[in-house]
Amino acid sequence: MEFDFIYNTDANRYSLKLSSEQLALQCFLLDEFEQKASAYQPLFTQLQQLKPQSQYQWDGKEYRLTVQASEVVICHYALLQEGSADTELDPEQDLELDQSQLYAECGLEDLLHLLAQWQHFLPA
Template structure:
């Protein structure tokens, strides 16, 4: 997974840039946490405890992170069927919404590497 970290010294703002197919992951990392290294520590520790058969779910304000068998899915709550943990992709909604900001997949190792590098870039 390719990524870039950016610090705008004029605005004193940290940002993360991922590929277009990973925009949901980028939004998840940027919107669900404060931009301090310590804000990601709890998530990182929980992810590091997982093994190849583990299942894990983390619900944020707007996104759900799900890990199953070392595969990570980031999904906006708008794609989840009410009262269910399953993802319901509506073909008509696909035409209207930019799904790239609502859904992304990656491997657990890739996510761990990204979060660790992002933590090193951010202030404590």
Template structure:
């Protein structure tokens, strides 16, 4: 997975750029956490403890991170039906919404690598 980290000296803001297929992951990492390295520590520790066949779910303010058998899905709550723990996409919303910022998939190793590198880039 390709990524770029940016620090804007004028605005003193940190930014992360991922490919268009990974915009939901980019939004998840930027919107769900404060832009400090320590804010990602809990998530990183949980991810590092997962075994290849583990299941994990993390519900943020706007996104759900689901991991099953080392496959990661980032999904905006607007795409989920009901409040159940299972992830079921609403077919009507699926057609009506631009999913680029709402849904992304990647491998656990890729997610770990991005989060670790992003954490190192950010101030403590």
């Protein structure tokens, strides 16, 4: 997974840039956490402890991160069926919404690498 980290000195703001296929992951990392390294540590620690066949779910304000067998899915709640605890997509909304910022997949190792580098880039 390719990524770039950016620090805007005028705005005193940290951001990251991922590929278009990973926009939901980019939004997840920027919108769900404070822009400091320690904010990501609980998620990073939980992900590091997962075994190859483990399942894990992290519910954020706007996104759900799900891990199954070392595959990570980031999905905006707008794509999930109303009242469903599962990560099933609603087919009607699936056609109506631009999914680029709503859904992404990656491997657990890639996400752990990205999180480690991102935490190193951010202030403590």
